[in-house]
Amino acid sequence: MRPAATVPPADAQACSVDAAWRAVLAAARATERMTQDGRAETFALDDSGRLRSVPPDDPAAWLRWSPAEGWATLVRTDAPGYRLFDLYLPLCNATTARPLTIGHLGQSLDGFIATLGGDSQFVTGEENIVHLHRLRALCDAVIVGAGTVAADNPQLTTRHVEGPNPLRVVFDPARRLDARYGIFTDTAADTLYVCARHLMHAGETHLGRAPILGIDEEGDGTAVADLQRLVLARGCSRILVEGGGVTVSRFLKAGLLDRLQVAVAPFFIGEGRPAIRLPAPSALSDCERPPHRVFQMGGDVLFELVLRGA
Ligand SMILES: NC(=O)c1ccc[n+]([C@@H]2O[C@H](COP(=O)([O-])OP(=O)(O)OC[C@H]3O[C@@H](n4cnc5c(N)ncnc54)[C@H](OP(=O)(O)O)[C@@H]3O)[C@@H](O)[C@H]2O)c1
Structure with a gap:
């Protein structure tokens, strides 16, 4: 996977909170299909809020799917939208087979x-x-x-x-x-x-x-x-x-x-x-x-x- 730090700063700025949220929604929608396809792919977000497949070294690549690890972000940690990927991408990995x-x-x-x-x-x-x-x-x-x-x-x-x-x-x-x-x-x-x-x-x-x-x-x-x-x-x-x-x-x-x-x-x-509220334990251990x-x-x-x- 391309290290997140190699994404140019201009791209980090483009990843606003709103854009990151649209990408998270699109990732959640795509998981079932990605799981069936079974191959790794990287994505940018297009203007209509859909994921667009791009090469891994494309500076606009924000998300990566891999069958073993699910969704990960390529966006720099200082981008305004990074936090949303960190918080929500693990939830996007669910499918009907792995709810x-x-x-x-x-x-x-x-x-x-x-x-x-x-x-x-x-x-x-x-x-x-x-x-x-x-x-x-x-x-x-x-x-x-x-x-x-x-x-x-x-x-x-x-x-x-x-x-x-x-x-x-x-x-x-x-x-x-x-x-x-x-x-x-x-x-x-x-x-x-x-x-x-x-x-x-x-x-x-x-x-x-x-x-x-x-x-x-x-x-x-x-x-x-x-x-x-x-x-x-x-x-x-x-x-x-x-x-x-x-x-x-x-x-x-x-x-x-x-x-x-x-x-x-x-x-x-x-x-x-x-x-x-859970049943009382007898010891902290x-x-x-x-x-x-x-x-x-x-x-x-x-x-x-x-x-x-x-
Ligand atoms: N801060 C938060 O994140 C958050 C989130 C959701 C809700 N809330 C608040 O949590 C409270 C509800 O939570 P909860 O744990 O008490 O219940 P709950 O988990 O929502 O519902 C289950 C409980 O509600 C009782 N119940 C059913 N009908 C009722 C009725 N008509 N009037 C009063 N209780 C009834 C049930 O009793 P039986 O088993 O006898 O049917 C059961 O004990 C509300 O005040 C709500 O505003 C806070």
């Missing part, structure tokens, strides 16, 4: 994602919110728990960034929600509603506009593996589990997350809805310390834990 599930939470220094009453607008700052919208745009599906829909009535769209809206999946095993929430009635994106099969009514197909799917729920809220299977079966290669703490913790405890991103904001909530990466996002710090498939 990726990533969790994200924004929490206070004392480990809460909302007040006790459910106010979470906003725990983290603007940079992290834009990042969250970018994650949605890269993912085929975004999963939230019923508590998040009840508290936030969220849209789960990509309105702060360029990119497609994901399929919205509401996980409500105990069937606590009704059709009054926007996510079940608006036309911004498709929604799936998932609850315990035994709580579905005879002949029932939809909650509002959202198709209902049933899962076999043992009553302990651990049916997340079935939920993940069901979403993957719809052809999704990247799944974002966006909250809340109960739902992300269920995925983490079940070993279903490939990556977990926790953005920590420098303030205290005091008491509130907790972020990650029982706790895993996964490989991780750290990103500054304004005043917040994002920790990305690489849990599987580094």
Whole structure:
């Protein structure tokens, strides 16, 4: 691979944040095809936001695909858009055969994602919110728990960034929600509603506009593996589990997350809805310390834990 430092400075300047984001989106779209082709290739970005195959020594080459390593950038580390490649290219490598599930939470220094009453607008700052919208745009599906829909009535769209809206999946095993929430009635994106099969009514197909799917729920809220299977079966290669703490913790405890991103904001909530909760260990040596990466996002710090498939 050509060393990144040989890219001329003029090219580094051309790689703005917006252009890098368009290249990331294009890379994510191309992964399935690149995997099938099975050969290494280098790309520039054309004016319409599409990848254009170029020779490896072309100064406009920004991205390289190789079957062994997936996506890598050739852009200099001091280019404005470099950080986006660093943060998002590892997520672009997912395919339907090698899918990726990533969790994200924004929490206070004392480990809460909302007040006790459910106010979470906003725990983290603007940079992290834009990042969250970018994650949605890269993912085929975004999963939230019923508590998040009840508290936030969220849209789960990509309105702060360029990119497609994901399929919205509401996980409500105990069937606590009704059709009054926007996510079940608006036309911004498709929604799936998932609850315990035994709580579905005879002949029932939809909650509002959202198709209902049933899962076999043992009553302990651990049916997340079935939920993940069901979403993957719809052809999704990247799944974002966006909250809340109960739902992300269920995925983490079940070993279903490939990556977990926790953005920590420098303030205290005091008491509130907790972020990650896992069974108590008897000693610190029982706790895993996964490989991780750290990103500054304004005043917040994002920790990305690489849990599987580094
Ligand atoms: N900062 C962030 O990154 C972030 C992200 C997403 C959400 N949030 C906030 O996190 C909170 C929700 O997270 P969470 O961990 O509590 O839940 P969650 O993971 O979204 O959903 C699962 C939990 O919600 C409960 N639930 C279901 N229906 C409910 C209803 N109608 N009213 C209240 N709770 C209900 C469920 O109880 P059963 O098991 O009994 O059904 C379950 O315990 C909200 O305040 C939301 O604003 C923050």
